[in-house]
Amino acid sequence: MFCGGTRQVTIPRVQVGNMIGLLEVLQDFKGKVDLAKVADELRLELDDILPAVDAAKLLHMLQVDSGDLILTDEGRMLLSKSAAARKRMLNKMLASSGEFKAIIDFIRMEHGGEVTKEELVGFLKDNMPDVDPEQTFSWIVEWGRYALLLRYDSDNGKIKTVHKTSTGKE
Amino acid sequence: MGLTEQTNLQKLVELRNVTKAYGQMAARPHVVLEHINLSITQHEFVSIVGPSGCGKSTLLRIMMGLSKPEDGEVYYHDRKLDGVCEAMSMVFQTFALFPWLNVVENVELGLEGKPFGKEEKRRRSLEVIKVIGLEGYEEAYPRELSGGMKQRVGLARAMVSEPEILLMDEPFSALDPLTSTHLREEVLHLWADPTLPPEAVVMVTHNVEEAVYMSDRIVVLTSRPGTIAKEVMVNIPRPRDPRSAELYRLVDEITGMIV
Known part of the structure; x- marks a missing residue:
């Protein structure tokens, strides 16, 4: 049913509030920030943030570009909503x-x-x-x-x- | 906003010369809070900060009438408070949920003693569950919820009675940093909505950045005994940028008073 090796993983593996929290932090950094800087500011290990990054990526809320997290239009849209x-x-x-x-x-x-x-x-x-x-x-x-x-x-x-x-x- | 502009706003609760101590007064016991004079006005988000053990949480409990001061009085709408104030409700750091009750049932506890029938209590609870973003979790038990969701239940239970004053005791400090960021935004969002209660929020926190980001006024306590060292107005327009230089300046100033 899930077409072999290229299947798209669509079950996020993090708490919803955790992922939205990451998007909010990203927005505070004007939509683009180095992943290591986020970890440093929040006093978190990278491993503690990666599940939220993966979930947000999966849902097209953010993009990762050579270590930078970039908030997408979808991500901005989600944050703007009730x-x-x-x-x-x-x-x-x-x-x-x-x-x-x-x-x-x-x-x-x-x-x-x-x-x-x-x-x-x-x-x-x-x-x-x-x-x-x-x-x-x-x-x-x-x-x-x-x-x-x-x-x-x-x-x-x-x-x-x-x-x-x-x-x-x- | 100058102090004079505030005078036409209603004073909701006032602590007059409150002292809290454990042990016999005459024997000069362990004094937790001393000579606290503090009033909370309509449309105000007030934070109480200070070093650990300065009596921040005790102050909140006294304000609500859960704890009696050894000296001084609490006035609610200019009347002396005797017993627990029904117009206030509290959000606790550790959520304080009943594990054997599901989300709706835990929220309904916030209406205990209110003159509503069973159905009305259910209706009001479901309504506030929606507002707080808990829709879909109604039949979940606390053990099935993340910390962030548990604290939403705590918030919903406090809000369901439509309190005039919402008291929050370290509401975000048991949460991971990402979840607490999210929940802080949600609380500010609710606070910004004029159609929703409460009229005022009083939050105890040890996180100065959080206090500056969220509050209109910050009360800084000294430790052992807790006295008011200073009150700082935060005149930064909302919505605030948590990374602004202005905000950091205040954080530094207040942190300097505490350490």
């Missing part, structure tokens, strides 16, 4: 292509919009053998919840797709 509008923007991006779309399709088409955690973890094991399925599940829940794509109730272990009824408001 909390609700940011959710809508990420909802569209995540649902439109790549792994996230495949996961949504799996839940929606094959299971009528609801699966158990075990079923989804099984799907991840089968289709993404090179990642830790449990950890990937957590990231799917994190971004799925934020972007109003998925709901997960850990009481009954059910994960379901969100029907687009409430997103049109405001």
Whole structure:
């Protein structure tokens, strides 16, 4: 399903707020800054920032050019929006292509919009053998919840797709 | 803004000659705060900074009526405060969420004791959850949330009662630097919205840059006993550039008073 070696990785592996925080720092530096300088200013190791850089790159919010982080138009647009509008923007991006779309399709088409955690973890094991399925599940829940794509109730272990009824408001 | 321009704004809460101590007063006990005179006015974002152990958090607790001073009084709208002030709510450094309750249920706790029915409490909670950017996390439990999201729940629980004064005790210091950057922006965004409560914010922090970036006024405390060393107005227009020379100058000035 994920077309071999060139597949596009579209599940960000960082907390949403962490990635947006990086974009905000970038904006404070007028949209362009050396990665090492960001790490130095925030007193962070590079390893602590790279997951946010990767996620933002994945979502086309920033570009990396020989050690510099550059905020893209999409990144600027996300920052200019309200909390609700940011959710809508990420909802569209995540649902439109790549792994996230495949996961949504799996839940929606094959299971009528609801699966158990075990079923989804099984799907991840089968289709993404090179990642830790449990950890990937957590990231799917994190971004799925934020972007109003998925709901997960850990009481009954059910994960379901969100029907687009409430997103049109405001 | 000169002080005279502020006089027509309402004084919300006032500490008059407040002293807080542990142990017998006559025996000259451990004095935490001494002779604190401080008032908080409408439309003000005030930060309290000072070295650790200077009684910053105690001051916040006294302001809300969670702790009684040994001497002095707290006035709320010119009336002496007796007991916990219902018009204030607090955001805690360590979030203080109940692990066995999900996000909506934790937020609903902020309406405990308010005269609303179950459905109205749910409606108000869902509303504030939306405003704070927690939509989608309603049924999540605290253990499933990152620190940033946990603190949003803490903020939502404090905001759901539409407090007149929001008190925040080191709200960002348990978060990683990127997440705290993000949440600070969100709080400023909420603060800039005139349709939303509160009327004033009082934040305790040990982070001087954070205080200067966010506040209209900064109260600098000395340590042991905590007394007010100075009050500094931050007259930098918003939105502020956290990297401006003006801001750094104030940071240096205030840091110099603390160290």
